[in-house]
Amino acid sequence: MSSILEYKCPNCASDIKFDSSSQKFKCESCDASFTEEELNTIHDFEQNFGEESSFNWEKTETNAGEMSGMNEYICESCAAHLAVDETTAASECPYCGSPIIMKGQLAGMNTPDCVIPFKLDKKAAGEALKAFCKGKPLLPSNFVSDNKIKEMKGVYVPFWLFDCDADANIVYDATKVRHWSDSNYNYTETRHYNVYRSGNIGFADIPVDGSSKMDDAYMDGVEPYNYRDMTEFNPGYLLGYMADKYDVTAEDSFPRAETRVKNSTEDAFRSTVVGYSTVVPKMSNIKADKGKYKYALLPVWMLNSKYNGEMYTFAVNGQTGKVSGKLPIDKKKFWLYFAGIAAAIIAIGQFFVF
Amino acid sequence: MKKILSVFLVIFILALFTPTAFAQGEFIVDDADLLTEDMEATLESQILSINEAYSIDVVIHTTMSTDGEEIYSYCENFYLSNGYAQDGLVFVINLNNNEVGNRDFYTYYQGTVYDTFGDEAYNSDYGYVNSAVLPYLANEDYYMALQTYLELTESYLSGEITYDIADDEGVFVGDYYTDGAVEYSSEPMSPVVKELIIIVVALVVAFIVTSIMKSKMNTAVIKTEASDYMKNGSMKVTRSLDVFTHRHVTKTAKPKNNSSGSRSGGGGRSGGGGGKF
Ligand SMILES: [Zn+2]
Ligand SMILES: [Zn+2]
Numbered sequence: 323m324s325s326i327l328e329y330k331c332p333n334c335a336s337d338i339k340f341d342s343s344s345q346k347f348k349c350e351s352c353d354a355s356f357t358e359e360e361l362n363t364i365h366d367f368e369q370n371f372g373e374e375s376s377f378n379w380e381k382t383e384t385n386a387g388e389m390s391g392m393n394e395y396i397c398e399s400c401a402a403h404l405a406v407d408e409t410t411a412a413s414e415c416p417y418c419g420s421p422i423i424m425k426g427q428l429a430g431m432n433t434p435d436c437v438i439p440f441k442l443d444k445k446a447a448g449e450a451l452k453a454f455c456k457g458k459p460l461l462p463s464n465f466v467s468d469n470k471i472k473e474m475k476g477v478y479v480p481f482w483l484f485d486c487d488a489d490a491n492i493v494y495d496a497t498k499v500r501h502w503s504d505s506n507y508n509y510t511e512t513r514h515y516n517v518y519r520s521g522n523i524g525f526a527d528i529p530v531d532g533s534s535k536m537d538d539a540y541m542d543g544v545e546p547y548n549y550r551d552m553t554e555f556n557p558g559y560l561l562g563y564m565a566d567k568y569d570v571t572a573e574d575s576f577p578r579a580e581t582r583v584k585n586s587t588e589d590a591f592r593s594t595v596v597g598y599s600t601v602v603p604k605m606s607n608i609k610a611d612k613g614k615y616k617y618a619l620l621p622v623w624m625l626n627s628k629y630n631g632e633m634y635t636f637a638v639n640g641q642t643g644k645v646s647g648k649l650p651i652d653k654k655k656f657w658l659y660f661a662g663i664a665a666a667i668i669a670i671g672q673f674f675v676f
Numbered sequence: 677m678k679k680i681l682s683v684f685l686v687i688f689i690l691a692l693f694t695p696t697a698f699a700q701g702e703f704i705v706d707d708a709d710l711l712t713e714d715m716e717a718t719l720e721s722q723i724l725s726i727n728e729a730y731s732i733d734v735v736i737h738t739t740m741s742t743d744g745e746e747i748y749s750y751c752e753n754f755y756l757s758n759g760y761a762q763d764g765l766v767f768v769i770n771l772n773n774n775e776v777g778n779r780d781f782y783t784y785y786q787g788t789v790y791d792t793f794g795d796e797a798y799n800s801d802y803g804y805v806n807s808a809v810l811p812y813l814a815n816e817d818y819y820m821a822l823q824t825y826l827e828l829t830e831s832y833l834s835g836e837i838t839y840d841i842a843d844d845e846g847v848f849v850g851d852y853y854t855d856g857a858v859e860y861s862s863e864p865m866s867p868v869v870k871e872l873i874i875i876v877v878a879l880v881v882a883f884i885v886t887s888i889m890k891s892k893m894n895t896a897v898i899k900t901e902a903s904d905y906m907k908n909g910s911m912k913v914t915r916s917l918d919v920f921t922h923r924h925v926t927k928t929a930k931p932k933n934n935s936s937g938s939r940s941g942g943g944g945r946s947g948g949g950g951g952k953f
Contacts, residue, residue: 333921354921363917460889487910496918504951505747505780507927518917524910528902542899582902589903590911595918637896649893656886663882664875671874 332356332364332516367518370491375608377580379484381572382616384435391557392428394567397421402535403567404477405431407560416475416564417535419626419633431567435616437478438552439559440640444474447623450643451636459659462629462652470627476640478560478619479541480532480568484579486613487524490587492606493517496598515598519591527552528582529620530575532568536622537635538578543646544639547620551641555619565619572615579615584608703727708738708771710818719819722826730833732789733764736822740771742780748948751784763787767825768950769818781806781813782950790946792833805829806951813953 331338331349338356341348346355356364395404395412399420405428406412415422442450448471455466494517502509527549531541588603595601621640626633629650636647703723704716711719723734735755742750747770755766765785772779783805805828812821 332919352922354919356919360917360919363915364919454895458889458892460886460893502777502952503930505782506930508930509925509927511923511925513923514921516919516921518915518919519913520915521911521913523912524907525902525905526907528905537896539896539898543896545899546904581900585900586902586906590906591913594913594916646895646897648896651890651893656890659889660882660886663885664878667878667881668874671871671878674870674874 329361329365332361332368363518364516367491367493367520370607371493371605373607375580375584375606377486377576377583377608377610377613379486379572379576379579379613379615382435382485382614384616386433386435386617389428389431389433389557392431392560392565394425394428394431395422395564396425397535398423400535402533403569405560405565405567407557407562410562412564414473414475416477416624416626417635419628428567431565432617433557434480434555434619436483436552437555437559437619438547438549438621438641440476440563440621441551442621442623442638442640442643444471444476444623446643447471447474447476447638447640450638450645451625454636454645454647455649458649460651460655461649462655465627465629465650470625474623474625474638476563477536477622477624478563478565479536479622480566481529481618481620482532482572482575482579482615483527483529483618484575484583484613484615485524485526485528486583486610487522488583488587488608488610489520489522490591490606490608491518491520492588492591493604494519494592494595494601495604496595496601498597499599516604517595517598517601519594521591523587523590525583525586528579529618530578530582532570532572532575532617533566534569535566536637540635540637540646541622544622544637544642544644547639547641552618559619563621568617572617575615583610703733703735705735705737708740708769710738710769711822715819719822719826722823722830726826726830726833727764730788731761731763732787732833733761734826734829735760735764735766737766738769738771738818741773742770747780747782747950748784751782751948751950752946755784755786761787763789765789765829767822769813769821777952779813779953780950781809781953782948784946784948786946789833805832806949810951810953 329338329347330336331352331354333354334349334352336349336351338347338349338361340346341355344355346357347361348355389405392405392407395406396402397404397415397418397420400415400418402415402417402422404412404416404422412422412424414420448468451466451471451474455461496515496517498513498515500511500513529541529545529547531538584606587608588606592601592603623638623640625636625638627636628634632650634648634650636645638645704711704720706716719736723736726732726734735758737754745753747768750770751766751768754768755764760766764787765783767783768781770780770782805825808828809821809825812818812824
């Protein structure tokens, strides 16, 4: 532990001196003053920022075995590997809409640790999709027809769920802005602060998509899932649905989980930084030594629909009905709206010209 | 005949009550009643000695309000319409009906006073006077404010204080207003231009609205945070420290207003500066 007098001014890195009248340490060049406790805290933080954020993940222990009694299908177009129980026939890829071919008995797919079973049937998912399309005036008429809804496919998408308790040391750059003016000038004063926060925070079941075929953006778009319904895996849940065999390993998913933990931690602690005009995280050091992850299947309804020769894909959360997807835009409708709005404003504008 | 006489009488009484009528030639016009008679006497002797030494008119005027007029034009009009000398200055304190933070102080100066200080130098130097006077004004110690003002003004005229750039970081850096240098355009916009503006606005709004409509068509957006998965009540703050590091002040000129009334005299040989307190 270095002596406090070797510390430099946290603002400008000049030498500091003890000032007996104020009983504080004063910077010789920038006039800032600090108590001993404050200097120690700041010093401690600075030590931390020398190190990288670190995470350590371990698989939750389960007695997982290999899945059995299932056939494996392969999509010739997108190379998705899908597990379908032997009593069900499958013909179309849920991700890209191309035909799929049975390869034989499923091998090399571990049973997941847990599953959220489908709660919405095809009809309910179709209603959710119709509701999603409402209030979107640029959508081509009849884009989502009942015929298309019949073609929706229920897929269990593989996920890695991450749990951790994180220790955080964060410095925010915060400002207070004040404005005033006199008869000729406007003045803006910006006061800058370094705001230090340490603490801990827990996260449970942050999902990261374990299928490269399922677009991350689509999957993130149907989040969140309600984990109350999560149960231990039972092959019976897969009847009548397809299950995607994961092709993104847990290790490959760590960076995404860590980014989400880091950003959320910075956001959460920012809520304790109050009374400022702006608050931006400047440096952060986050440690989670005893992180855990497990393998889960989450239910999604998929729909692929062609419009003007292009394929549009939708994902509907099989538990909550939340929809994500890119809807096609009817060019004719787009320009009609554009012209209509412009014309209306020009018409109103005439009242102000003369 | 009687009627005409009574009309004259009314005009005469009215004239008595307008400030111009009784301000004529007085160097201290304390309409806001901030000074006792003793104070006025002391300040007046200070003023008279300056006026005599430099052949100018130094005037102090306090008022409760400018009746909505901009402070700089109020100052100028006050000086020009009360028959003061061609060379001189007026320092006005406007209490603005005691609206704290919105009270003004301002100096209008012209003629040889302007020649002595020029434009740029006056700006910065003037900031120095302003920042010296401001603390007294803010404490409502008007007597000290005015004494300080007169002392510093005399130091200027004698050349005792020379050009000295005020602290740019200060809360009140100098500011000033000059006449004559700025040309105001007051020509009305042609209908064609107005029409073009409307069309541009219409296209921009239509573009924004349709872009919002378009953006609603895509809900597949990647997530980079996990706030949905934070364990409730799991956040604990163990250390917390807020340290002020530095500050800075920027100032930008306000757009000048061209409806501030008639400014006649001076012809470029006048200026002014002030602030709020
Ligand atoms: Zn310093
Ligand atoms: Zn496919």
